[in-house]
Amino acid sequence: MRGDRVLLSHGSGSKASHELVAELFLPAFSNPYLDQLNDQAVLEADGLRLAYTTDSYVVDPIFFPGGDIGKLAVCGTVNDLAMSGATPLYLSAGFIIEEGFPIDKLRTVIGSMKQAAEEANVKIVAGDTKVVGKGNADELFINTSGIGIISKDIDISGSGAKAGDKVIISGSIGDHGIAVLSRREGLEFDVPIVSDCAPLNALVADMLSVTRNIHCLRDPTRGGLATILNELASQSNAGILIEETKIPVKDAIKGACELLGYDPLYVANEGKLVAIVPAEDASQVLAKMRENKYGRDAEIIGEVIAEPRRVLLKTAIGGTRIVDMLAGELLPRIC
Amino acid sequence: MKYLDEYRDPELAKKLIASIKATSRREVRLTEVCGTHTVAIFRSGIRGMLPENISLLSGPGCPVCVTPNEDIDTAIAIARQEDTILATFGDMIKVPGSRSSLEIERAEGADIRVVYSSLDALEIARQNPRKKVMLFGIGFETTSPTIASAVLSAESENMDNFFVLVSHKLIPPAMKALLDAEDVRIDGFLCPGHVSAIIGSRPYEFIPEDYGVPCVIVGFEPLDILHSILMAIRQLESGNARVEIGYRRAVRPEGNITALKILEQVFEICDAPWRGLGLIPRSGLRFRKEYGRFDARSAFGVDVSASSEPEGCLCGEILRGAKMPPDCQFYGEACTPDNPIGPCMVSSEGTCAAYFRYGGFV
Numbered sequence: 001m002r003g004d005r006v007l008l009s010h011g012s013g014s015k016a017s018h019e020l021v022a023e024l025f026l027p028a029f030s031n032p033y034l035d036q037l038n039d040q041a042v043l044e045a046d047g048l049r050l051a052y053t054t055d056s057y058v059v060d061p062i063f064f065p066g067g068d069i070g071k072l073a074v075c076g077t078v079n080d081l082a083m084s085g086a087t088p089l090y091l092s093a094g095f096i097i098e099e100g101f102p103i104d105k106l107r108t109v110i111g112s113m114k115q116a117a118e119e120a121n122v123k124i125v126a127g128d129t130k131v132v133g134k135g136n137a138d139e140l141f142i143n144t145s146g147i148g149i150i151s152k153d154i155d156i157s158g159s160g161a162k163a164g165d166k167v168i169i170s171g172s173i174g175d176h177g178i179a180v181l182s183r184r185e186g187l188e189f190d191v192p193i194v195s196d197c198a199p200l201n202a203l204v205a206d207m208l209s210v211t212r213n214i215h216c217l218r219d220p221t222r223g224g225l226a227t228i229l230n231e232l233a234s235q236s237n238a239g240i241l242i243e244e245t246k247i248p249v250k251d252a253i254k255g256a257c258e259l260l261g262y263d264p265l266y267v268a269n270e271g272k273l274v275a276i277v278p279a280e281d282a283s284q285v286l287a288k289m290r291e292n293k294y295g296r297d298a299e300i301i302g303e304v305i306a307e308p309r310r311v312l313l314k315t316a317i318g319g320t321r322i323v324d325m326l327a328g329e330l331l332p333r334i335c
Numbered sequence: 336m337k338y339l340d341e342y343r344d345p346e347l348a349k350k351l352i353a354s355i356k357a358t359s360r361r362e363v364r365l366t367e368v369c370g371t372h373t374v375a376i377f378r379s380g381i382r383g384m385l386p387e388n389i390s391l392l393s394g395p396g397c398p399v400c401v402t403p404n405e406d407i408d409t410a411i412a413i414a415r416q417e418d419t420i421l422a423t424f425g426d427m428i429k430v431p432g433s434r435s436s437l438e439i440e441r442a443e444g445a446d447i448r449v450v451y452s453s454l455d456a457l458e459i460a461r462q463n464p465r466k467k468v469m470l471f472g473i474g475f476e477t478t479s480p481t482i483a484s485a486v487l488s489a490e491s492e493n494m495d496n497f498f499v500l501v502s503h504k505l506i507p508p509a510m511k512a513l514l515d516a517e518d519v520r521i522d523g524f525l526c527p528g529h530v531s532a533i534i535g536s537r538p539y540e541f542i543p544e545d546y547g548v549p550c551v552i553v554g555f556e557p558l559d560i561l562h563s564i565l566m567a568i569r570q571l572e573s574g575n576a577r578v579e580i581g582y583r584r585a586v587r588p589e590g591n592i593t594a595l596k597i598l599e600q601v602f603e604i605c606d607a608p609w610r611g612l613g614l615i616p617r618s619g620l621r622f623r624k625e626y627g628r629f630d631a632r633s634a635f636g637v638d639v640s641a642s643s644e645p646e647g648c649l650c651g652e653i654l655r656g657a658k659m660p661p662d663c664q665f666y667g668e669a670c671t672p673d674n675p676i677g678p679c680m681v682s683s684e685g686t687c688a689a690y691f692r693y694g695g696f697v
Binding site for chain 1: 683
């Protein structure tokens with residue numbers, strides 16, 4: 001790792017973040033659970049299989065179209081648990097608050113957390129509050145951790161994809177990232193762009209009611225669809241071929257991305273999942289997903305291939321290109 | 336999506352590819368001047384669809400890539416000064432200068448802010464009247480008029496805390512420098528659509544006239560690009576080189592006269608150093624005397640005489656199209672978008688970054 005300071009790109013979910021984890025955290029904390037590098041650790045305790053995860057939320061601005069930092073803090077952790085096939089049960093919540101932060105806003109954020117926890121059917125059972133001096137934090141940061149239970153007949157991991165499997169996305173991509181960005185930059189569009197922030201555990205439960213045979217599940221948050229497809233391909237020692245025209249992207253998001261110079265494949269989502277399932281189960285899983293409000297626009301976007309072990313995209317005009325992981329920060333167009 | 340899907344139609348793309356194959360007989364090397372084209376060509380997978388006798392070279396049209404280290408070092412030196420805010424377009428943040436980068440300076444406490452337009456920088460200056468705000472003015476004829484316009488606004492508001500570090504460059508002189516270089520053969524130019532929307536088609540006319548090389552002004556959608564390649568191939572096969580506009584919905588022969596007037600009012604043409612291409616006569620902009628008080632170079636008076644370029648980095652050759660990214664010893668190993676050595680790997684529109692992200696299986 002180069003340099004002697006932490007840079008913003010170390011926190012962007014990109015290769016630099018992976019490097020920081022691999023070179024600093026893993027050597028210090030290494031153990032069989034952590035070393036799997038999944039979004040959640042799967043633990044065995046007294047005959048139970050538990051999923052355990054944590055995440056910190058520092059979104060700016062804390063209120064954005066379609067949600068706020070509180071909703072995000074609950075949904076994000078619930079989703080990280082759900083992606084292992086777990087039923088999320090209990091969360092903790094830690095608040096770091098900047099001196100002078102309005103109580104009214106805090107009340108609103110807590111209200112969103114309550115609502116999201118109710119929808120996800122989880123309880124917030126432990127908490128902590130710290131206040132730091134003005135200027136020592138930006139308004140409000142929240143950390144949540146969560147625990148859930150995984151049924152014994154479920155085996156979902158990032159390494160389970162097999163050649164021939166179908167790749168399903170639960171809906172249109174890019175909504176969250178563009179909603180937050182447009183609020184932050186004060187950009188307004190003709191069609192309001194709203195974050196997709198939502199708890200996905202009920203959707204996962206629906207999918208598992210069709211078949212236990214789901215190979216991979218992951219939510220394409222930071223780094224977007226492109227980055228998590230690369231993670232899945234690399235963990236599974238396989239390639240993935242997706243078709244540009246099959247990937248759902250709302251017109252408003254397409255337009256905003258064209259304007260700002262972003263590629264929707266790399267823009268963050270907070271209420272979407274990618275599932276890799278055996279071809280024979282794909283259409284049934286897809287149909288079941290479309291019955292759920294968070295999977296209504298689900299599509300099969302491609303399939304797992306044996307070679308090459310890369311993520312490839314068949315473009316709208318019929319060409320083929322590589323889709324790499326997010327590298328560096330997402331940067332605006334300059335000319 | 337309206338006005339987008341029409342330009343990405345797979346059936347029309349097939350027809351254009353078939354026409355290109357039917358028309359093209361000899362081996363040709365076309366240079367796409369603009370970095371946005373490089374990315375668009377990769378993103379849509381066009382290279383792999385063209386017949387083998389047509390190769391596309393990437394040119395110097397990435398503003399970040401051609402900004403010499405001296406200018407980056409100057410920006411860094413200014414950013415380090417007390418009570419100063421440096422406003423920059425995002426891609427500049429990560430470019431390594433001789434010893435540091437704006438990203439590292441920001442982590443060490445310098446007030447460096449990413450802006451989307453010159454007007455954002457102006458707004459920062461209005462809101463921080465006790466601080467000096469310097470905008471790092473990079474880019475070609477597409478961005479320079481917006482910078483000139485911000486300077487005019489600052490003047491009309493009598494602002495005394497807004498400055499620009501002018502590193503603006505002009506495209507046609509760089510194309511001439513490429514044609515004059517002995518190590519690169521160029522059979523045709525795919526000219527930048529956005530730059531041409533400002534300058535029009537006339538500034539390219541010396542290219543077919545003096546060098547016999549066809550020029551087509553190209554839009555940015557896949558069908559725009561394929562259609563313009565076909566236009567260039569037709570010119571080459573018929574032996575009738577001229578400047579054609581393949582992007583009529585945005586470009587007029589005379590350009591954008593309002594923008595050109597503003598540009599002319601604030602800036603004058605000067606010789607300018609380009610990374611990789613060296614000093615090119617009459618290829619840059621500087622403040623006219625009347626606007627000299629906005630010039631960051633004189634206002635801050637920093638000295639960066641010891642600037643150096645990264646040793647062994649091939650960005651210069653790559654910007655000329657003389658070498659391809661994989662020819663560089665650093666490419667993909669020591670130099671990646673996360674740990675870039677040269678600017679072509681930093682900018683989202685840099686040739687190396689485009690190869691790294693999209694290249695390979697075409």
